[in-house]
Amino acid sequence: MLQAVDLNKSYGQYHALKNLNLTIQRGEIFCLLGQNGAGKTTTINLFLGFINATSGEARINGIVVKPEQQTTNKFLAYIPEVVNLYGNLSSLENLDFFSRLAGFRYSKKELEFFLTEVGLQSDAFDKRLAGYSKGMRQKVGIAIALAKNADVLFMDEPTSGLDPKATNEFTTIIHKLREEGKAILMATHDIFNAVNVGTTIGIMRQGELAHQIPAGDLNAIDLQKLYLETI
Numbered sequence: 001m002l003q004a005v006d007l008n009k010s011y012g013q014y015h016a017l018k019n020l021n022l023t024i025q026r027g028e029i030f031c032l033l034g035q036n037g038a039g040k041t042t043t044i045n046l047f048l049g050f051i052n053a054t055s056g057e058a059r060i061n062g063i064v065v066k067p068e069q070q071t072t073n074k075f076l077a078y079i080p081e082v083v084n085l086y087g088n089l090s091s092l093e094n095l096d097f098f099s100r101l102a103g104f105r106y107s108k109k110e111l112e113f114f115l116t117e118v119g120l121q122s123d124a125f126d127k128r129l130a131g132y133s134k135g136m137r138q139k140v141g142i143a144i145a146l147a148k149n150a151d152v153l154f155m156d157e158p159t160s161g162l163d164p165k166a167t168n169e170f171t172t173i174i175h176k177l178r179e180e181g182k183a184i185l186m187a188t189h190d191i192f193n194a195v196n197v198g199t200t201i202g203i204m205r206q207g208e209l210a211h212q213i214p215a216g217d218l219n220a221i222d223l224q225k226l227y228l229e230t231i
């Protein structure tokens, strides 16, 4: 579903990503850990087609990502650290707008279903997004991904700045998405959450994927130890 094959990204002499090889199947959540500048966002940006690879391939559903063609966009959704939607529109209106943009038209009931799926309280549906918390905005971002019927989700630092309750709600949503067969690539600094939601943990160091471990093999303390030894 999601594959990097000998993927490289250089800026002049600087190698931001070195020979990345990884595969993420349906129902897999791959959590990428690593220090600032390790190459996590570069990896996501290559899959999203925001930047061109220097060499190698990023593939989504077997199709090579080509920034100028955008053929893989229909399969994916991106949930950035801060979900920026239209603050003066409600979540229902934002969801309707972005669904139409992706070529889907839904009834109000169907839009409400997506928002309920991600755990947004129904009394917020008609309220302007400007008053939403970070966690609520994130839920709307994930609802848009569901409405778009995206197979693959990319998330950058999804739990950064979320309080423990919102992080817990996020974990519940991710487990549900995994059961639905989504493939998720997530960059995070949150070791505890990576163990909680990940099926595979990757640790990056200076542009290289230094470790790739099944999440079930580690608890948070083991992972923290390995992380600190790696970076």
Ligand SMILES: Nc1ncnc2c1ncn2[C@@H]1O[C@H](COP(=O)(O)OP(=O)(O)OP(=O)(O)O)[C@@H](O)[C@H]1O
Binding pocket: 011, 014, 016, 034, 035, 036, 037, 038, 039, 040, 041, 042, 043, 187
């Ligand atoms: N446009 C660019 N020009 C030059 N160097 C860049 C550019 N974009 C990224 N880099 C460099 O590539 C390296 C990897 O950056 P990247 O953003 O992927 O790191 P990261 O692991 O996501 O870090 P963080 O945890 O801070 O988000 C960094 O050293 C960064 O400075």
